Amino acid sequence: MGRRRNQRSPFQLDGLLILNKPSGPTSAACLNDIKHRLRQYKIGHGGTLDPMAEGVLLVLLGNGTKLAPYLTGGTKTYSGTFRLGITTDTFDIQGEVLKECPVDATPGDVEREILFWKELTEQEVPAYSAAKHQGKPLYALAREGLETPVKTKPIVVSHVEVLDANPLNAAFRVSCSAGTYIRSLVHSLGTRMGCGAALTSLVREASEPFRLEQAYSLEDVLEHPELFPERVIPLRDTLPHWPRFRLTEPLAGLVMNGSWLPVADQPGTLLAGELGDQAMLLGPDDEPLALVEAKLQDGKPRWAILRGLWNRD
Known part of the structure; x- marks a missing residue:
């Protein structure tokens, strides 16, 4: 028999796990693995990552799920790469290619456009995203072949760093407000340069106030359940920046x-x-x-x- 409604699992912990999400599975799939294999039936997150992305995923456990509104809004830091000359429906390399163009850009052009992200105050929401229109996620409309409305949202980009200005494999680091779509930043850059651009990799290095160095891999978490309790940050320490x-x-x-x-x-x-x-x-x-x-x-x-x-x- 299953657990009765509202009955707390004796294995349920209260707190926060800093997970290094692997590239490939959805954030929901990672949480489901932890939920069922480690019997953490009350579980949530502090901001999801796209399947292609990897890095910091804040996993909230037990009463830690009550902290979601206070952990999702922090500044996020990402590093990533993109390629010029290609446009996809998802704004990343995993989407359907809509157009390919020759690239006539110098490293200086690429560097200038990456740094321009700091001037942006709003961005286009990707059609393949969880943002909703009339109660339905945009990605569901897109997968059904229905027209998706063009939505924009305000953003704040607080830091931009150019790691490599090679047009075929540019690399960057960016810190931004919660909910910013990095693939939209890349798409907008490709539009400004007239040749298109697609995100090719993405790592969330920090979800304020927690960093990737503090994170555990999903494989390690699942393979060593005996270490799980000591890896969970206690509830009292989940907001270290609060008095x-x-x-x-x-x-x-x-x-x-x-x-x-x-x-x-x-x-x-x-x-x-x-x-x-x-x-x-x-x-x-x-x-x-x-x-x-x-x-x-x-x-x-x-x-x-x-x-x-x-x-x-």
Whole structure:
């Protein structure tokens, strides 16, 4: 018999696994392998990668899935390669080739256009993407041969580095806002240069605040289940860039009853902060209680509860 609805698996962990996703499988397939083979039935992610892409995939486990809104929005850093002279329907090398053109470009031309990415404030959403139109993913419309609407989205490109300006095998590194399509950056470059371009490889090197050096390969994770618990970052450490406050038992009880705690105005003291600050509250046992944000309540700054983290299972 299967597990009863809402029954927590005794093997379920709460926290974050930094996975080095391999090129090939979908992000969902990687999560399904972990879900079923390691019995992590409550599982999510902090931003997917295309099948061709590899690198940092934040896998959220148990109560860690509650952190998705606070981990998906961080800056992402990628390195990749592309080829000029080819246009595909997916904007990468795995798509159907729509057009091939001769390339009349110098390394200087390529370098200039890569650096131009930093000037972009919006981009075209690929037809083969999970973005939705009238409730249906664009990729589903495209696969059915239906016309897909041209959608654009705002982006911020904070850093661009040219690693190789060879027109047939250009390489780059870019840091950008969450949700930026790197293959769209490449496609737009090919359009500006008049010859087309397709992404040929992509590695996510960082998903703020976590980096590839901290990641474990999917094969290693699945082959060594006995090491899995020590590879999962505990829930209290999943937002290392947020301040943490350890509460007394009475204050912890107030939080668990939904109370907003006063914001202290003395730096370095318990519950100190300013309006707009975000923090994690811990109980006396160092276990996470809640994510909070300093907001006004009745004209006074208080820590508003964004999300409770204690285990109700």
